[in-house]
Amino acid sequence: MTSPRSAESTPRRSFWGWGNEDGGLDEAEREALKMMMGARLGVTELTELAIPRLEDVRLPEPRFAAPSSLVAVLSQDRYERAAHTYGKAFRDIVRGLEGDFTSAPDAVALPKDEEELRRVLAFCEERSLAAIPYGGGSSVVGGVEARVDGRFGGAVSIDLRFFNRVLEVDVTSRAARIQGGMLGPALEEALRPHGLSLRHYPQSFEFSSLGGWIATRAGGHYATLHTHIDDFVESVRVVTPSGVLATRRFPGSGAGPAPERLFLGSEGALGVITEAWMRLQQRPRFRASATARFVDFRHGAEAARQIVQAGLHPQNCRLLDGGEALNTGAGDGSRSLLLLGFESADHGLDAAMERALSIARGFGGEVKEGTGSTRETGEGARDGDAGTWRTMFLKGPYLRDALTRLGMIVETFETAVTWDRFEAFHAAVLDATTRAATEVAGTAVVTSRLTHVYPDGAAPYFTVIAPGKASGRVAQWDEIKIAATEAILAHGGTVTHHHAVGRDHRPFYDRERPDLFASALGAAKTALDPRGIMNPGVLL
Numbered sequence: 001m002t003s004p005r006s007a008e009s010t011p012r013r014s015f016w017g018w019g020n021e022d023g024g025l026d027e028a029e030r031e032a033l034k035m036m037m038g039a040r041l042g043v044t045e046l047t048e049l050a051i052p053r054l055e056d057v058r059l060p061e062p063r064f065a066a067p068s069s070l071v072a073v074l075s076q077d078r079y080e081r082a083a084h085t086y087g088k089a090f091r092d093i094v095r096g097l098e099g100d101f102t103s104a105p106d107a108v109a110l111p112k113d114e115e116e117l118r119r120v121l122a123f124c125e126e127r128s129l130a131a132i133p134y135g136g137g138s139s140v141v142g143g144v145e146a147r148v149d150g151r152f153g154g155a156v157s158i159d160l161r162f163f164n165r166v167l168e169v170d171v172t173s174r175a176a177r178i179q180g181g182m183l184g185p186a187l188e189e190a191l192r193p194h195g196l197s198l199r200h201y202p203q204s205f206e207f208s209s210l211g212g213w214i215a216t217r218a219g220g221h222y223a224t225l226h227t228h229i230d231d232f233v234e235s236v237r238v239v240t241p242s243g244v245l246a247t248r249r250f251p252g253s254g255a256g257p258a259p260e261r262l263f264l265g266s267e268g269a270l271g272v273i274t275e276a277w278m279r280l281q282q283r284p285r286f287r288a289s290a291t292a293r294f295v296d297f298r299h300g301a302e303a304a305r306q307i308v309q310a311g312l313h314p315q316n317c318r319l320l321d322g323g324e325a326l327n328t329g330a331g332d333g334s335r336s337l338l339l340l341g342f343e344s345a346d347h348g349l350d351a352a353m354e355r356a357l358s359i360a361r362g363f364g365g366e367v368k369e370g371t372g373s374t375r376e377t378g379e380g381a382r383d384g385d386a387g388t389w390r391t392m393f394l395k396g397p398y399l400r401d402a403l404t405r406l407g408m409i410v411e412t413f414e415t416a417v418t419w420d421r422f423e424a425f426h427a428a429v430l431d432a433t434t435r436a437a438t439e440v441a442g443t444a445v446v447t448s449r450l451t452h453v454y455p456d457g458a459a460p461y462f463t464v465i466a467p468g469k470a471s472g473r474v475a476q477w478d479e480i481k482i483a484a485t486e487a488i489l490a491h492g493g494t495v496t497h498h499h500a501v502g503r504d505h506r507p508f509y510d511r512e513r514p515d516l517f518a519s520a521l522g523a524a525k526t527a528l529d530p531r532g533i534m535n536p537g538v539l540l
């Protein structure tokens with residue numbers, strides 16, 4: 001057993017669930033959650049599963065030993081292997097709680113520079129080992145799981161935690177060169193002294209990395225204007241089995257297909273993103289936020305569409321249905337709730353907010369008294385309903401784990417669809433999901449929200465909470481997810497708006513993607529990764 005470098009971050013990350021080992025809900029919070037969900041679902045008997053102990057979990061012996069040249073880089077420590085087995089989807093948490101770590105990687109590589117990383121990739125090529133890049137490990141689509149076929153003699157999870165610095169800041173162009181393994185909070189902390197910010201906030205912000213965001217085309221929240229990480233990527237540096245590929249920095253270029261775009265959404269299948277020059281923004285000084293209530297989701301969605309089509313660019317334009325508002329404590333369940341937020345480093349926002357609220361009122365929106373005016377503080381967006389929602393948003397993953405411990409099926413999925421199909425689409429997906437969940441579990445709560453809205457369409461998000469049967473909760477969820485995804489594809493939506501493809505969405509992605517594009521992508525992979533070791537099973 002080798003453990004070459006200890007994690008630089010303390011406290012230690014949970015090996016089975018979200019966040020740190022000392023994070024999560026305390027006993028009183030878990031008890032309150034149990035009462036609330038029990039009442040909501042009409043379930044009286046909810047027993048809490050114990051947290052797994054590392055010494056008890058099923059973890060196979062590694063299939064190879066680290067060669068002497070890599071002892072300082074490859075860890076085969078029990079904790080590291082268990083902690084790198086899964087991402088953080090519901091199906092991952094369930095398997096973790098059940099102590100099933102049978103697909104653990106044989107080793108975890110912790111390279112501290114590109115030279116060590118190149119040696120790890122060469123070793124994987126030589127020994128036919130799957131090489132799986134690992135940023136924050138927050139994948140919800142099986143993107144980091146070593147579910148690989150018999151061609152491979154084992155798997156190495158390549159953790160980028162030591163690629164954790166901002167290397168250069170170009171204040172004039174408002175951009176920075178940032179290493180791929182940097183997690184959200186550290187990245188923002190390093191930019192703060194320059195008055196700059198990436199302003200990319202996926203819900204997983206605390207425990208996900210720049211390289212992971214780029215590799216999955218992550219979507220930020222509080223970001224209707226700049227939604228996907230794509231918008232911020234100026235150039236990338238990627239270590240591939242065929243060598244290093246570094247694209248040049250341009251604010252824009254018409255010189256052929258853009259090389260850096262190839263790596264957006266590449267999911268570790270083409271190489272390891274070690275650095276990127278990222279476009280930044282000044283930290284906002286002015287903020288305005290408001291909420292409006294609607295009699296139903298349809299009226300709220302119409303208002304959201306008109307607000308973005310008016311070119312107002314709110315940073316936040318998020319619509320919660322009644323159930324979602326109730327779940328997050330931002331409403332009583334009787335009304336849909338539109339959360340609007342504008343921000344700027346440069347100017348007041350009253351005119352834009354006034355126009356957005358007048359559109360909302362045009363669709364019957366009741367605007368909450370005392371909201372909407374510009375505040376020159378960092379705290380404006382956090383008051384009232386929006387503040388309640390934000391707190392719950394960050395706590396959400398811990399709540400999800402707590403509900404999973406109570407034997408629930410609890411998971412979300414997201415998609416995007418153009419406005420012309422939206423109404424029929426939303427109704428069909430909600431119906432298919434509710435029917436499937438009720439069939440599987442007997443009773444279910446399915447809620448919906450619009451997380452991102454565009455001039456040409458919206459990204460609806462759905463959450464399912466249902467009492468799972470005692471065993472086989474992964475299969476129960478899979479049945480619901482298949483029904484939901486079939487409805488999504490049949491009604492013109494995408495298999496994912498921002499969660500990537502991974503291993504879980506592969507069969508559906510293959511149906512969405514043009515065949516010739518798959519061939520072109522396959523050719524690019526062959527050029528960069530001729531032996532096919534890079535994250536096999538995702539994308540291709």
Ligand SMILES: Cc1cc2nc3c(=O)[nH]c(=O)nc-3n(C[C@H](O)[C@H](O)[C@H](O)COP(=O)(O)OP(=O)(O)OC[C@H]3O[C@@H](n4cnc5c(N)ncnc54)[C@H](O)[C@@H]3O)c2cc1C
Nearest residue numbers: 135136137138139143202203204209211212218219268273
């Ligand atoms: C509770 C929760 C909330 C979430 N909220 C959001 C959200 O709001 N928006 C959103 O977009 N996603 C969200 N996600 C999904 C996930 O956080 C994103 O996909 C995120 O971008 C993954 O980043 P990561 O660093 O954790 O990547 P990992 O999970 O480590 O890896 C994800 C994929 O990227 C590859 N990869 C990672 N790093 C690199 C690298 N340096 N080079 C090449 N490939 C790499 C991996 O091989 C894998 O295929 C959420 C997940 C959870 C559990």
